[in-house]
Amino acid sequence: MSGLAKKIQQEAGQIASDISRRKKPSLLVPVRSLQNVRYDPAKGYFALGKRRKARTLTVATVKTFAQTLKMIAASKGLLDTREIATKREMYYISKNWGDARFLEQDESDTIMDDIEALFLVNREQLGFVPEEKGGDVAGRLIIKDRDPATGKTLRIDCTKFGSGAYSIPISVEDLEFETRAKFILAIETAGMFQRLVKHRFWDTHNCILVSMGGVPTRACRRFIRRLGEACRIPVYAFVDGDPYGYSNIYRTLKVGSGNAAHINEFFCVPKAAFLGVTPQDIEDYDLPTHPLKEVDIKRAKDALKNDPFIKSHPPWQKAFQKILEMGVRAEQQAFAAHGLNHVLEVYLPEKLKRPDKFLP
Amino acid sequence: MPVMKEKKAPTTLSSQVEPGGQESCGQERSGPLPSGAGAGQSGQTAPAGHEGRAAPAARPAVTAQELALKQREISVSEFFTKNRHLLGFDNPSRALLATVKEAVDNSLDACQEAHVLPEILVEVRQIDENRFRVIVEDNGPGIVRQQIPKIFGKLLYGSKFHRLKQSRGQQGIGISAAGMYGQLTTGKPVAITSCSRPGRPAHAYEIQLDTERNQPIVLKEAEVDWKGGRCGTRVEIELEGRYQKGRHSVDAYLQQTALANPHVEITYVPPKGEPVRFERQVESLPPDPKEIRPHPYGVELGALQGMLKSARGQRLSTFLCTAFSRVSRRTAEEICTRAGLKPEAKAHLLTLEEVERLFKAIGATRILAPPTNCLSPIGEEVILRSLQGQIRADFYSARTRAPVVYRGNPFLVEVGLAYGGELPAEEPITLYRFANRVPLLFQQSACAITEAVLRIDWKAYGLTQPKGSLPLGPAAVLVHVASVWVPFTSESKEAIADYEEIVREIRLALQECGRQMGRFVQRRRREAEAERKRSYIEKYIPHIGEALQEILALPPQRRASIEENLKHMLERSRS
Numbered sequence: 001m002s003g004l005a006k007k008i009q010q011e012a013g014q015i016a017s018d019i020s021r022r023k024k025p026s027l028l029v030p031v032r033s034l035q036n037v038r039y040d041p042a043k044g045y046f047a048l049g050k051r052r053k054a055r056t057l058t059v060a061t062v063k064t065f066a067q068t069l070k071m072i073a074a075s076k077g078l079l080d081t082r083e084i085a086t087k088r089e090m091y092y093i094s095k096n097w098g099d100a101r102f103l104e105q106d107e108s109d110t111i112m113d114d115i116e117a118l119f120l121v122n123r124e125q126l127g128f129v130p131e132e133k134g135g136d137v138a139g140r141l142i143i144k145d146r147d148p149a150t151g152k153t154l155r156i157d158c159t160k161f162g163s164g165a166y167s168i169p170i171s172v173e174d175l176e177f178e179t180r181a182k183f184i185l186a187i188e189t190a191g192m193f194q195r196l197v198k199h200r201f202w203d204t205h206n207c208i209l210v211s212m213g214g215v216p217t218r219a220c221r222r223f224i225r226r227l228g229e230a231c232r233i234p235v236y237a238f239v240d241g242d243p244y245g246y247s248n249i250y251r252t253l254k255v256g257s258g259n260a261a262h263i264n265e266f267f268c269v270p271k272a273a274f275l276g277v278t279p280q281d282i283e284d285y286d287l288p289t290h291p292l293k294e295v296d297i298k299r300a301k302d303a304l305k306n307d308p309f310i311k312s313h314p315p316w317q318k319a320f321q322k323i324l325e326m327g328v329r330a331e332q333q334a335f336a337a338h339g340l341n342h343v344l345e346v347y348l349p350e351k352l353k354r355p356d357k358f359l360p
Numbered sequence: 361m362p363v364m365k366e367k368k369a370p371t372t373l374s375s376q377v378e379p380g381g382q383e384s385c386g387q388e389r390s391g392p393l394p395s396g397a398g399a400g401q402s403g404q405t406a407p408a409g410h411e412g413r414a415a416p417a418a419r420p421a422v423t424a425q426e427l428a429l430k431q432r433e434i435s436v437s438e439f440f441t442k443n444r445h446l447l448g449f450d451n452p453s454r455a456l457l458a459t460v461k462e463a464v465d466n467s468l469d470a471c472q473e474a475h476v477l478p479e480i481l482v483e484v485r486q487i488d489e490n491r492f493r494v495i496v497e498d499n500g501p502g503i504v505r506q507q508i509p510k511i512f513g514k515l516l517y518g519s520k521f522h523r524l525k526q527s528r529g530q531q532g533i534g535i536s537a538a539g540m541y542g543q544l545t546t547g548k549p550v551a552i553t554s555c556s557r558p559g560r561p562a563h564a565y566e567i568q569l570d571t572e573r574n575q576p577i578v579l580k581e582a583e584v585d586w587k588g589g590r591c592g593t594r595v596e597i598e599l600e601g602r603y604q605k606g607r608h609s610v611d612a613y614l615q616q617t618a619l620a621n622p623h624v625e626i627t628y629v630p631p632k633g634e635p636v637r638f639e640r641q642v643e644s645l646p647p648d649p650k651e652i653r654p655h656p657y658g659v660e661l662g663a664l665q666g667m668l669k670s671a672r673g674q675r676l677s678t679f680l681c682t683a684f685s686r687v688s689r690r691t692a693e694e695i696c697t698r699a700g701l702k703p704e705a706k707a708h709l710l711t712l713e714e715v716e717r718l719f720k721a722i723g724a725t726r727i728l729a730p731p732t733n734c735l736s737p738i739g740e741e742v743i744l745r746s747l748q749g750q751i752r753a754d755f756y757s758a759r760t761r762a763p764v765v766y767r768g769n770p771f772l773v774e775v776g777l778a779y780g781g782e783l784p785a786e787e788p789i790t791l792y793r794f795a796n797r798v799p800l801l802f803q804q805s806a807c808a809i810t811e812a813v814l815r816i817d818w819k820a821y822g823l824t825q826p827k828g829s830l831p832l833g834p835a836a837v838l839v840h841v842a843s844v845w846v847p848f849t850s851e852s853k854e855a856i857a858d859y860e861e862i863v864r865e866i867r868l869a870l871q872e873c874g875r876q877m878g879r880f881v882q883r884r885r886r887e888a889e890a891e892r893k894r895s896y897i898e899k900y901i902p903h904i905g906e907a908l909q910e911i912l913a914l915p916p917q918r919r920a921s922i923e924e925n926l927k928h929m930l931e932r933s934r935s
Contacts, residue, residue, distance in 0.1 A: 012911040019922050022929055057904075059893055059930050066900040069907035076911050100903040 004126070005079050007119055008072055015069070027055040027068065030117045034258035039308035044254075044270025046308070048117075048261040055114075066100045068111050075115065078127025086131045087112060087123075113260065122218070122263040124171060134168030134219035136190070138197045139208035141227075144176040145169075158208070165197060165211065172223045179231050183352075184208045186216070186224060186272070188239035188249055192332045192343070199344055205352065208233075216253050218260075221267045224253070228271060235269050236358065238348075241277030242292070242329035243300040246319065247307060250274055255309050274359035275351050279322040282330045285347060288337045289328035300324050313360050448802075448854070449541045452490060453608070456601030457801070459494045459541070460484065460610050462534035463595050464617060465798060467498035468624065470593070474501035475645060478624045484603060484610055486631040491546060492601045495594065502556030502591040505563045512539055512550050512595070513567040513576020538597055540569045545600035549579050554593040555586035562586035603631050608801050614638065615750070616792055616799035620738060620840060622746035641749040646736050652844060653685040655730035656695075656722045658768025664722075665715050668707045676710070676718075677703035686728040695721045732763030732770045735842050738797065743776035743838065751836055754780030754884075757876040759869045766861040771843030773862070775869035779877050780884075783834035789823065791830060793856075794840040800854055807855035809839045812866035821874040822881030835877070839866055897930045 011027075018025040029052065030036065036049035057065045074093055078085060085093065090112065091105040102108040116123050123129075137143075141158040143166065155178075158166045169175075185207050187193045193211035201209060208227070212220055228235045237253060239245035254272045256264025282289060292300075300320050303310045310316045323329070335343035351357075444450065448458040460482060471478035476499055483495040503511060512535060539550035555562035566580035586592065605611060614628050615638065622641035629635045659667070671679045680692040687695075696703040699721035701714060710718065738746075743758035756778050763772040783790070793800040793809045804810050810830075818825045823833035847857040856862065905923040908914060914922075 009911060012908055016908050016912060016914070016918075016922060019925050019929075022925055024929060057926075057930070059897060062897055062900045062904075062930060066903035066907070069904055069911075073907040073910040097903060099899045 002079055004119065004121060005076055008076050008079075011118070012069070012072065024057050026057070027065075027114075027118060028052045029055055029114050030120075030262060032113065032117055032259055032261065034306055034308075037258050037261045037308060039255060039312055041312055043265075045264045045268045046256045046258060046261045047264065048120075063100065064111065067094070067097075067102070067107075068114060070094070070097055070100055071108070071111055072115055075126040075128065084127050084129050086129050088131050090128055116260070117262045120262050122260075122266065129170050130218060132217045132219075133213070134170060134172070134217055134223060135213060136165035136167055136193060136211040137208065137223075138165040138193075139202040140179055140181040140206055141208045142178040144178070146174070159200075159202065163194075163198065165193070168210075168219055168223045170219050172219055172226060175223075175226070177227055177230050179208065179227075179233070180206070181208045181231070181233060182206045183233055183355075184210060184224060184228055184235045185275070186210045186212055186235060186237045186253060186269075187332075188212055188214065188237075188245060189332055192238070195340075196344060199341065201344055201348075205348070212249065212253070215249050218263075218267045221253060221256070221269060224272075225266070225269045228269060234355065235272040236275040236352075236355070237272055238275050238332065239277070240329070240331045241279065241282050241287070241323070241334075242331075243296045243303065243320070243323065245277075246274075246316070246323075247299060247303040247310065251303075251307065251309055273355065275355075276347070277330055277332060277334075278359060279319055279326060281347075281351075282326065282328065285335065285338070287330040287334040289326075289330045289334070292323070292327050292329055296329060297324065315359050319359060444537070444541060449537065452600055452602040453604050454802075455541055455545075455599060456484070456492055456494070456603060457608065457610055457613060458534075459538040459597055459599055459601070460496065461613055461798075462538045463494065463496035463597070464614070466535050467496060467500055467593070468617075468621065468797075470500035471498060472645065472648070474591075475648075476500060476591075477640070477643070477645060478621075479627075480624060481627045481629070482610075482614060483629040484631050485629075486603065487598065490600050490602065491598065492603065492631070493596060493598045495596045497592060497594040499590055499592045502562075502593055503552075503554045504556050505554075508552055508554060508563065508565050509567050509576035509578050512536055512552055512565075513569050513578075535595070536569065538599070539567070540571065542597040542599035543568055546598045548598040551596040552593065553584060553586070555591050558590050560586075562592075611636070613799055613801055616794070616801075617797075619746055619750055619792060619838065620794045620797040620799065622738075622742055622749065639749065641745045642742050646738065646742075649736040649844075650731075650734045652731055652734040652770075653683065655686060655765070655768035655770075656680075656684045656727055657765070658730075658845070659684075659719075659722070661716065661719045664719055665712070668710055668715060671707040674707045675703065676701060676705045676707050679707040685730050691725065691727060695725050698724055729765050730768060730770045732772070734844050735763055735770055735772050737772055737774055737842055738840055740774075743774060743840075747776050747778045747836070747838065751778045752782040753778035753834075753836070755877060755880040757873045759872045761865055761869050764861060764865055766847075766859050769843055769845045769847075771841060771846070771862065771865075773865040773869045774838075774840040774842070775866070775873045776838035776840075777870075777873040777877055778836045779880065780834050783836055785834045786832065788830040788832055790836040792836065792838040794838070795846045795848070795853065795856055796842055797840065798853070800856070802854040803849070804855075806849055808858045808863050809841070809856060809866055811858055812839075812863045812870060813837065815863070815867060816870055816874060818874065821878035822885075837870070837873075839870070841866070894931060897927065901926045901930070 015025040030048050031051040031053050036051040037046045038049050039046055055061060055065065055068075071090065071094075074085075074090065077083075087109055088105060091102055091108040094100070094102045094108055112123055112128055115126060119126070138158050138161060143156040143158065145154045145156060146152065147154055156166060181202065182205070185196075187196070187209060190211050190213055193209060196209050201207065210220070210224060216224070224235055237250050239249050250272070253269055255270065256268035260267070277287070281287070300323060304317060304320050310320065332343075335347055338346075449455045464480060464482065467480050468478055479499045481495070481497040485493040485495065487493055542548060542550065549566040549568045551564070551566050553562050553564040561583040562585070564580070564582045564584045565578060568577040568579055570577050603610070611628070611630065614626055614636075618624060618626050618638035623643070623645055624638070625640040626638040627635060628638070667683055668679065671683065674682070677689065677692040677696060680687045680695060681689060693703050695718065699714070699717040701710070701718060737760045740758040740760050743760075744756050747753070747756050747758070756776070758774070758776040760774045761772055763770045765771070791804065791810065791813060793804070793807055800807065800809075813830065814828065818831035818833075823831040823835060825831040841856055841862060847859060847862075849855045849857050901923050904926060905919045908922060909919040
């Protein structure tokens with residue numbers, strides 16, 4: 001029996017004995033929010049704070065309590081049989097629970113996050129795997145994986161997908177890498193990634209391209225982290241020049257999410273650096289802009305006030321203040337205004353000459 | 361005793377018909393008719409002796425002598441032929457209801473006086489599209505043969521007008537007016553069969569009304585068999601009418617009559633459908649209301665003057681003691697002293713100025729409140745039984761207030777309330793209004809009872825209440841006002857006038873019942889909440905047991921004891 005399965009049994013045993021002694025059982029769940037996150041620049045990721053919330057069984061909580069226990073039981077079942085279930089599948093499993101079933105996947109996802117935090121593990125360890133796509137990879141990289149049927153080692157050359165790309169799997173723990181690339185370029189949008197793939201950007205800049213497709217998934221973050229550490233190469237992020245790109249996409253890539261701080265240690269890339277688009281770039285490259293939306297302004301102000309990462313990096317505070325002063329945002333693809341390939345012929349080469357100027 | 365003797369000045373209506381055809385009452389209007397009827401138009405009709413004064417020059421002058429030729433007495437029957445709306449005969453559906461109502465009210469009053477538990481049969485038979493035959497039969501004392509024509513063929517003939525005693529009918533207009541309406545619209549006479557001696561044959565009459573002379577015309581008289589060896593009366597009136605269901609229907613009237621008179625058994629045969637039977641809920645007759653003399657505080661100046669005039673030969677103090685209740689010799693002397701009159705003065709010789717002084721002195725003298733044993737409440741217990749018999753609800757409450765006085769007239773208020781059960785939850789409450797046990801079906805919004813209901817904050821008692829309208833919720837409210845003289849807003853007796861004393865008593869009674877209902881509603885909400893909590897807990901506890909069993913591989917009895925413990929813990933907890 002795995003260590004986790006034992007932990008599950010201990011927790012359940014405690015609850016059962018509490019009930020037998022007519023004591024109301026409680027689950028001690030860490031508070032999952034930005035308010036309960038510590039950022040230690042030396043460690044480089046969001047770590048869970050000490051605040052715990054006792055989920056005591058009462059009339060009001062009896063339903064969620066029952067659902068939590070049912071999901072823990074389901075997780076143990078998965079572990080015992082070495083099975084996996086996606087979040088969506090877990091949601092459907094609950095349909096057998098009668099009155100305790102979930103009506104929306106949101107409900108089951110929330111409880112799954114609680115259980116992760118309760119046992120301080122990531123959900124993959126509980127047997128739950130994400131639905132989402134991990135991201136795409138292309139460039140000077142050979143990935144060593146195993147054939148699921150034969151177990152034979154496969155060597156995957158990421159330059160040989162033509163106009164396509166390698167797709168990051170849900171679990172990346174067993175992958176091995178071979179590369180001589182100089183850096184990893186993590187790109188926000190699939191459109192920009194396509195352009196760089198089409199022009200084989202790695203031929204001129206000896207790099208690995210990763211498409212994050214918005215906020216990077218856990219698998220994508222874990223992949224970039226493992227790749228960067230295994231091959232000891234830097235990670236540069238290239239995202240839209242707006243508060244969402246800075247505080248949601250880049251911040252999550254670098255230090256993890258506030259919501260899942262208990263697992264950030266493994267699911268972040270503390271060594272990542274921010275290539276662009278910076279507020280300064282918008283001016284320097286005379287990019288077409290859109291005015292900041294209400295929600296952008298709110299997000300920027302909130303980041304300045306509450307985000308422990310931004311608060312401990314003065315360059316980022318300046319960047320946020322600047323974009324608020326400018327009142328505009330610019331997308332990655334705005335470089336097309338100066339010619340479709342301006343971005344790979346002018347902007348990226350110029351920026352890549354001075355990595356020391358990248359934002360932390 | 362007939363109320364009106366023709367050609368006797370003080371009680372006769374004289375009228376004159378103008379060239380324009382407009383008619384009006386003359387100067388001598390007095391007597392028991394509604395004072396507003398036809399009066400007050402004398403500006404247009406110059407009474408005799410004033411002729412010429414305002415005659416326009418363009419028209420030929422009419423002499424008093426010429427006018428006098430047209431001046432003649434109108435009989436009350438004629439008057440009501442033209443003013444039948446005053447009695448509730450203004451349209452066919454109301455006429456049908458009014459006919460049933462007058463006959464049933466008479467039967468109930470008769471049974472009450474004879475101390476008989478009433479059994480009443482009401483049949484509404486459809487003869488034609490617009491023609492109905494109303495048959496009402498009772499087990500009352502019957503009517504002696506000679507009186508039958510007068511009672512049914514003469515307006516303003518009755519026994520109840522001259523006394524102060526709680527009863528349904530008062531003026532003696534109702535049943536003969538119904539007969540007259542039938543005669544007017546169908547030409548058919550009223551048929552009466554009455555047996556006043558058990559075991560003897562009954563007398564059957566067919567009577568028409570001579571509307572001009574206010575005299576009965578007997579068309580047919582016979583002796584017939586009367587079943588069952590007991591007394592009773594059967595009245596049949598054919599009339600033009602319309603039968604309808606709903607709030608203003610014969611059905612509603614009978615149902616409510618049964619509600620306020622649970623000692624009555626009513627069998628109702630409607631024009632269509634099955635006969636309906638309202639069972640007797642209590643086996644005892646209501647106590648007999650006592651007849652009382654008027655209280656001095658209730659008398660008006662004109663009435664006082666009239667009473668003095670007819671007290672021929674009496675000394676003033678004797679008059680005060682005998683004509684009124686609660687006036688002792690000492691009180692009478694006190695009144696006289698205050699009025700500056702001699703107690704031994706002849707009552708009928710007082711001048712108008714002296715009468716006025718006397719009137720004021722009465723108002724300024726402390727006089728004991730009138731006796732209240734003249735009232736016959738339904739009683740809390742009986743109201744409860746009656747509500748329970750007719751309305752399926754979860755909660756009942758009733759309150760009979762102590763008698764109170766308005767303008768020298770004693771009255772009392774009773775309220776019954778039913779809540780929940782089969783009463784509709786989303787609709788306005790049903791309000792049953794009664795005056796002297798008679799249902800009031802019309803003019804709800806003009807009635808003091810409605811006024812009192814509206815003034816209460818029903819939210820405090822668990823009902824919702826849109827502004828300015830009846831509260832909503834599964835409740836039925838019964839309000840009974842009993843008085844020797846109920847102040848109706850009109851002669852058709854449909855709404856009680858808005859006297860502050862009456863509204864206040866109704867409000868207090870409603871509040872007392874309302875508070876009880878509020879407590880019940882509260883308790884029921886708490887119970888429902890507890891039940892909801894219990895079932896909620898019981899829904900999820902098995903899942904906790906099952907999950908723990910799965911994780912820990914528990915034996916079934918361990919799981920069962922865990923679930924039992926959980927149930928115990930959660931049900932006892934508050935949140």
